[in-house]
Amino acid sequence: MLRQPQLLSRNSHNNNSNFRKQSPATPRGLFLFPPMKRSDCFYLGKIVKTLGLKGQVVALFDTDNVDRYKNLQTVFIDISNDLVPFSVKNISFKKLSASLALENIDHIDKAKGLVNAQLYLPLKELPPVSGNDFYFHEIINYKVFDNFYSC
Numbered sequence: 556m557l558r559q560p561q562l563l564s565r566n567s568h569n570n571n572s573n574f575r576k577q578s579p580a581t582p583r584g585l586f587l588f589p590p591m592k593r594s595d596c597f598y599l600g601k602i603v604k605t606l607g608l609k610g611q612v613v614a615l616f617d618t619d620n621v622d623r624y625k626n627l628q629t630v631f632i633d634i635s636n637d638l639v640p641f642s643v644k645n646i647s648f649k650k651l652s653a654s655l656a657l658e659n660i661d662h663i664d665k666a667k668g669l670v671n672a673q674l675y676l677p678l679k680e681l682p683p684v685s686g687n688d689f690y691f692h693e694i695i696n697y698k699v700f701d702n703f704y705s706c
Contacts, residue, residue, distance in 0.1 A: 599618070609661060611655060627646055630674050
């Protein structure tokens with residue numbers, strides 16, 4: 556389960572450079588601390604469109620098993636190269652796409668700003684795999700040989 560980030564007011568940062576800039580989706584006057592590093596996360600998918608007028612979005616998940624994410628509580632969205640956490644109020648699936656209702660995104664105008672944004676989750680949220688199973692991010696820069704087709 557993901558911990559909620561600590562929220563700090565605009566006046567409490569005392570010019571500390573470790574504080575994150577305010578994003579359009581962050582509540583006014585609040586900063587998120589500490590920032591999530593992309594190297595500690597894996598790519599989950601991408602927001603492809605809005606859904607309805609109440610700020611829901613549709614995301615395509617880059618996975619072969621969406622059942623792992625039915626209880627998703629928090630997702631990190633890439634906004635201006637920062638991974639910003641959003642609480643998931645509701646999620647429903649249709650094949651490999653998901654409709655998401657996110658905290659503080661309550662109008663279509665706010666949701667439009669998230670279209671084409673990438674979704675991430677912390678690596679520690681991945682369930683362990685066994686046998687010959689693997690995750691895509693684990694095989695980057697590997698060479699694949701196919702004895703059947705002699706490649």
